[in-house]
Amino acid sequence: MDTLKEDLKKHIIEQLNLEDLQVSDIDDDALLFSTDGIGLDSIDALELIVLMEKYYGIQVTNPEEGKVAFLSINTMADYIAKRRT
Amino acid sequence: MSFITVYCHIDENSCSVNGETVLQKNEESSDSWFKQLYKDLAIEYPKFYKMDMLSQAGFIGSELIKRANPDLISNYNDDEIALLFANSESSADTDIRFKESYLDKKTPSPSLFVYTLPNIVLGEIAIRNKWFGENMFAVLPKFTPDFFVQYGMVLLTTGSKAVLAGWLGILEGRVEVFLFLVETESNKGEPFDIENIIKYAGF
Secondary structure: OHHHHHHHHHHHHHHHOOOOOOOOOOOOOOOOOOOOOOOOOHHHHHHHHHHHHHHHOOOOHHHHHHHHOOOHHHHHHHHHHHHHH | EEEHHHHHHEOEEEEOOOEEEEEOOOOOOOHHHHHHHHHHHOOEEEEEHHHHHHHHHHHHHHHHHHHHOOOHHOOOOOEEEEEEEEEEEOOOHHHHHHHHHHHOOOOOOOOHHHOOOOOHOOOOOHHHOOOOOOOEEOOOOOOHHHHHHHHHHHHHHOOOOOEEEEEEEEEEEEEEEEEEEEEEEOOOOOEHHHHHHHHHHHH
């Protein structure tokens, strides 16, 4: 799971063009869409949907599901792990 | 009468406020130059990491101006501070990256696309400070002090009491940033005129 979270952070940094951020700057439980986390917005949500399909083969088609899944690195990793099984 | 009360420069290696060096680039740091400046400011604003270089330049410059003049926030109403910026490259730095994102990686990047207009930096500064005043971003053939004086005077005679102005030259690693604050309700600084803009700009 730790490897998955690490990869996820790397993909987010690359996909969202957050070159100034390092993996260590993103806490596993930080709220991604909060200014206390990394301050993502609706445009970034689109990027995360693309990322999920591109790297994990997962299509996020239900907006409500996405809202919960994209809360933090922890919830994204859980979502990927569940969808893979 | 209006006065230039604070000014700030950022180039590829150094940053100064009112002519005094604030920070020199640490070549050994793994952080980008703008991230070094962001850390030096000691503020928490995660959206900084999402900005393109043009917006980061305007953001850092405006924070440095505020740090040098803390009264900027408290002395004015939220619609009394105007923003007046210009450059000669528009948002080309990000336009090129966006083009690469869809030509090379075959995936147009929405997060890059949102920065493919030069006036986005004005929005970033306005959002950060909750400023709702007039704003303008001009793309000019070269640095033009007359533009700042003429347009600035229009702003200052139509409701604005301060103008945060500047030149944001950002393209493919080149950084030529000059910001200055013009205030009407101040008795310090130098008169807001072409000669002083040329003197402070240094280019």
